[in-house]
Amino acid sequence: MQPTPTQLKKKIKRWLIFLMAGLVLSGITAFPIESELAITMNNLNIFTPKMQHWLNTIYTAVKTTNAQYPYLSYGTDWLAFAHIVIAIAFIGPLRDPVRNIWVLQFGMIACVLIFPLAFIAGPIRHIPLFWQLVDCSFGVIGIIPLYIACRYTYQLEYITNNSHL
Known part of the structure; x- marks a missing residue:
């Protein structure tokens, strides 16, 4: 049984909301990097020795840089902002997936x-x-999620274009 356009739109929406939430979450978590690393440093024992060394190196670099050159973290702020803006770009496919398939x-x-x-x-x-x-x-x-949403969008386009037959 072939899904209806409404069913396909709901599936597309679910996958895109999942993607958008991930983008926003990864963006938001880029703002407080030093604080997140400080928490991680208090729980280093859950990581392998190699990972502990890497995290310690990163924490030292971020802490030292923020103390001496805080303006360099502005680049990370822009990275966070970019994730959020990219998530916003998927509002187009949420509203009209066929017309905005290029975003996918x-x-x-x-x-x-x-x-x-x-x-x-x-x-x-x-x-x-x-x-x-x-x-x-x-x-x-x-x-x-993008691939799945794209596949559903192609199905939706096919059904929509052939509904008059």
Whole structure:
């Protein structure tokens, strides 16, 4: 049995709201990085020794930088803001997925582009491979709801365009 346009729109909406919530959440958590790392430092024993070393290095760098050059964190604030703005871009497909399918396609392209960024900039910036893989996981996690929403949108377009037959 073929789903109705209403059912497809609901499914698309659910997947996009999941994606948007993830983008907003990851954006918001980029603001208080030093505070989050301080909490992490109090719970280092839950991590592997390699991860403990990495987190300690990151915390020291962030704390020192914020103490001496707080304006550099403004870049992280813009990163957080960008996540929130990107989430807002998905309001178009929420309202009219067929007309705004290009936003879903753009999102999938962005998810794929995380990989070359992580694997090119990561070594240049001395980011350990395991953390590059964590960064790549955002692309994997992001592309899943986008791909599913895109598939449902193609079905919706087909049903809508052929409803008169």
